[in-house]
Each structure stands twice: as C-alpha cells, then as structure tokens.
Amino acid sequence: MFSAVSHSPDLPDRYVCERCHAVYAGTVVRDDDDTRHFEAPSECAACGSTAFVAFEQYVHADV
Numbered sequence: 001m002f003s004a005v006s007h008s009p010d011l012p013d014r015y016v017c018e019r020c021h022a023v024y025a026g027t028v029v030r031d032d033d034d035t036r037h038f039e040a041p042s043e044c045a046a047c048g049s050t051a052f053v054a055f056e057q058y059v060h061a062d063v
C-alpha cells in the first residue's frame with residue numbers, strides 16, 4: 001500500500017460514519033500541485049450514509 005516516499009508525515013486521516021460508527025481510512029486525493037490530502041469516503045459501505053465526522057472530532061465529542 002504505502003511506498004517509501006517519506007518527506008511528509010501523511011498518515012491517513014480517519015473518519016467515522018455518523019450513523020453506524022464504522023471507521024474508515026481517508027481516501028487519498030491528489031491535487032493539481034501534486035500534494036495529497038485525505039477525504040472522507042463518499043458513502044458508508046455498511047449503511048449507505050454519506051455523513052462522516054473526522055475521527056478526532058468524533059472522539060472528543062463523544063467522551
């Protein structure tokens with residue numbers, strides 16, 4: 001999955017489905033200038049919801 005390119009600490013963000021709380025790794029999106037960032041999945045594979053919250057926000061909001 002991951003190559004040895006390592007000049008940036010780009011661990012994937014994680015996202016939590018707001019409906020069923022399944023956790024997904026962010027999808028890598030490559031921008032025009034070749035930087036990468038992560039986006040939530042477009043749809044939850046488990047329940048079909050399109051509402052996701054960032055994992056860090058989910059943890060902080062729910063504890």
Ligand SMILES: [Zn+2]
Pocket residue numbers: 017018019020021022044045046047048049
């Ligand atoms: Zn779901």
